[in-house]
Amino acid sequence: MxxxxxxxxxxxxxxxxxxxxxxxxxxxxxxxxxxELAPAPRPLAAEGWWSSDSSSSLAHAHPAVLIVDAGTARLVDSWDRRTRDRVARPVVRRTPEWPREGLLVVDAATGDLLAVVEARDGASAGMPAT
Structure with missing residues (x-):
């Protein structure tokens, strides 16, 4: 049975x-x-760890970045890896550590300077000097 x-x-x-x-x-x-943190579907104004390398520890520490013209403090571009889109309602907060000229990558939440992409003298740096 x-x-x-x-x-x-x-x-x-x-x-x-x-x-x-x-x-x-x-x-x-x-x-x-x-x-997972994804790269931007279209190229950003400046490429680097903030736009392409989703395995970077810096990408996890700073998932949302703003690309800013240092001379004018004008927003050039932005990227938020968590939403896979541009940063919603970005706010540019100039800090004293910013150089006077160049293209900067800053943390969208804190305004911390993460990288100087272009300087007027042609020099580029991955991370700011502390």
């Missing part, structure tokens, strides 16, 4: 477990994709 019952219940149990596993797997895959 147990044998016919097992023949009916076993496939149903295996199917239910497989379905639950597929749901959990899809949820984990979606969550992992949400946490």
């Amino acid at each position: 147990a044998s016919p019952l097992i023949r009916i219940v076993a496939p149903l149990l295996v199917g239910a477990l497989a379905g639950a596993g597929a749901i959990v797997g899809a949820t984990l895959r979606r969550e992992r994709a949400r946490l």
